[in-house]
Amino acid sequence: MTATYPLRTIGAHELDAWARMITTTYGQDWVDGGLRNAAVSIEPGRTLAAYDGAEIVGGASIYGRVMTVPGGTTPVAGITLVAVLPTHRRRGILTAMMRRQLTDLHESGGEPIAALNAAEATIYGRFGYGVASHVAEVRGDKRLMALRPGADLGDGTIRLLSREKARPLLEKVYDTARRTSVGWVDRTEKFWEARLADGEPARDGGTALRFAVHLEAGGEVTGYALYRSKRDLVHVIELAATTRRSYAAMWRFLIDLDAHTGLAYDGALDEPLNHLLTDPRAARTTLIDNLWVRLVDIGRALTARRYATPLDLVLEVQDPFCPWNAGRHRLLADGDTVTCERTQARPDLRLTAAELGAAYLGGTSLTSLAAAGRVEEFRPGAIAAASLAFRWEREPFHPSGWAFPAF
Numbered sequence: 001m002t003a004t005y006p007l008r009t010i011g012a013h014e015l016d017a018w019a020r021m022i023t024t025t026y027g028q029d030w031v032d033g034g035l036r037n038a039a040v041s042i043e044p045g046r047t048l049a050a051y052d053g054a055e056i057v058g059g060a061s062i063y064g065r066v067m068t069v070p071g072g073t074t075p076v077a078g079i080t081l082v083a084v085l086p087t088h089r090r091r092g093i094l095t096a097m098m099r100r101q102l103t104d105l106h107e108s109g110g111e112p113i114a115a116l117n118a119a120e121a122t123i124y125g126r127f128g129y130g131v132a133s134h135v136a137e138v139r140g141d142k143r144l145m146a147l148r149p150g151a152d153l154g155d156g157t158i159r160l161l162s163r164e165k166a167r168p169l170l171e172k173v174y175d176t177a178r179r180t181s182v183g184w185v186d187r188t189e190k191f192w193e194a195r196l197a198d199g200e201p202a203r204d205g206g207t208a209l210r211f212a213v214h215l216e217a218g219g220e221v222t223g224y225a226l227y228r229s230k231r232d233l234v235h236v237i238e239l240a241a242t243t244r245r246s247y248a249a250m251w252r253f254l255i256d257l258d259a260h261t262g263l264a265y266d267g268a269l270d271e272p273l274n275h276l277l278t279d280p281r282a283a284r285t286t287l288i289d290n291l292w293v294r295l296v297d298i299g300r301a302l303t304a305r306r307y308a309t310p311l312d313l314v315l316e317v318q319d320p321f322c323p324w325n326a327g328r329h330r331l332l333a334d335g336d337t338v339t340c341e342r343t344q345a346r347p348d349l350r351l352t353a354a355e356l357g358a359a360y361l362g363g364t365s366l367t368s369l370a371a372a373g374r375v376e377e378f379r380p381g382a383i384a385a386a387s388l389a390f391r392w393e394r395e396p397f398h399p400s401g402w403a404f405p406a407f
Contacts, residue, residue, distance in 0.1 A: 025083035058084040065185040070392040071306025079116035112300035130358025132293035133396040140263040140283035154245030166211035183396035206230035222246040236265035268397035293357040307333040307389040316347035348382035362392030
């Protein structure tokens with residue numbers, strides 16, 4: 001970074017000025033119920049600002065979280081609230097902030113991976129981020145939606161609760177569900193506050209949040225849905241379930257809500273909803289990128305997850321943005337035993353850090369990346385073996401959009 005736009009972390013007293021820059025860049029106002037809801041979780045010591053004299057002209061923040069990855073969990077640096085004022089674009093500020101974040105993580109031995117939701121899909125690939133999961137934007141006509149005969153709904157009940165009564169139940173269900181759901185992250189108190197923020201900007205013309213919970217016959221809560229009404233649309237903000245029955249029961253409740261003809265929900269790429277419907281065309285889906293993942297430290301990142309099949313693979317990684325990752329790495333995996341060490345052996349595959357990030361959560365396959373010319377194979381069969389090993393039981397999904405945290 002040139003001396004013209006020095007970078008440093010902000011002090012708590014600079015939060016308002018920093019946030020005004022962020023909201024100005026995103027075309028929002030710094031008002032109660034807007035970005036102020038994120039203030040409870042922003043960590044000034046992990047929040048960068050770029051300065052033009054005394055003016056803040058760029059910024060980026062990190063939220064330390066724990067993410068579920070194939071076979072376990074790992075700390076993740078949630079990259080969020082990245083912005084450069086339109087008056088200062090194309091001056092290298094964004095690149096400098098991205099490099100500073102990753103270098104600091106590496107030198108401090110911080111989180112081995114970074115992840116973000118991208119406002120634009122063309123920005124972060126050049127910094128070594130790859131599309132690791134997708135979201136299915138489900139849009140349904142409720143007049144045509146009905147659960148198939150024989151759908152197992154159990155004998156539980158749905159209750160609508162106040163925020164205060166629902167909150168501890170939501171936390172319990174979410175924490176159980178996220179431990180086996182790749183791409184989900186932990187939520188401490190401050191992140192629940194941000195997730196459930198419900199000011200007028202968050203409502204976008206809709207009602208206040210509604211809190212529906214599913215109770216089994218014995219009283220155990222096994223599912224919930226956060227939703228709001230927007231004219232004749234049911235907008236499902238988040239749905240979590242720990243049993244098959246509670247998942248189906250929650251959807252029947254949402255589909256049967258009176259005075260609504262439409263339904264909107266952003267779910268996983270392999271969302272089971274369509275398989276529950278008698279007419280799967282009643283719920284149309286559009287796929288868009290969800291999580292972008294960047295391996296900060298290849299060795300620590302690759303050993304933090306598990307693999308679907310045994311693997312002995314030499315990866316030649318190209319990573320000009322984070323040169324400490326460049327070179328050859330031998331990945332050995334067999335059950336819970338995983339090692340990744342530097343080697344001089346001949347490579348089996350050559351790829352960049354962005355391809356490794358894309359494949360990391362088991363969503364984007366190395367086979368598809370190779371078909372696009374983004375992975376080079378030197379040992380016949382290596383791509384097929386690696387692609388199979390990196391995949392996992394379900395598609396990865398980050399359930400709350402801009403939830404590092406949500407605005």
